[in-house]
Amino acid sequence: MFDLVVLIHVPAPADVPAVADALARMRPLCLAEDGCVGWEAYRSEVDGGRFVLVERWASRGHWEAHGDGDAIRRIYVPEILPRVEREVHPSVPVRPPVLEG
Numbered sequence: 527m528f529d530l531v532v533l534i535h536v537p538a539p540a541d542v543p544a545v546a547d548a549l550a551r552m553r554p555l556c557l558a559e560d561g562c563v564g565w566e567a568y569r570s571e572v573d574g575g576r577f578v579l580v581e582r583w584a585s586r587g588h589w590e591a592h593g594d595g596d597a598i599r600r601i602y603v604p605e606i607l608p609r610v611e612r613e614v615h616p617s618v619p620v621r622p623p624v625l626e627g
Contacts, residue, residue, distance in 0.1 A: 527563065528586040532579035533613040534606075541609040542575050548605040549577060555597035556581070561588025586616075 536542050549567040556565040561584040570576040583589040592598060 528583040530581040534577040536575040552597040
């Protein structure tokens with residue numbers, strides 16, 4: 527599995543509704559892509575200009591191919607990226623240590 531967390535900040539309050547709408551439209555496209563195990567966009571209840579994307583892909587290769595998909599090319603790049611600041615974090619689950627012995 528390849529997990530990814532993307533932190534998004536929308537600096538201009540007027541852009542928040544457009545970003546939220548675009549993220550909602552991306553979801554079904556992402557979930558239909560080969561290798562997409564899960565894709566969710568969350569909006570902060572504390573700061574409405576902050577979003578978190580939580581993505582799970584069958585492999586890093588599937589995620590890399592996602593960059594050529596309709597969700598990224600037709601929505602994310604033209605509608606979201608110009609309006610946001612973002613941090614992309616490939617991530618691993620936190621698990622308790624395995625005790626030997």
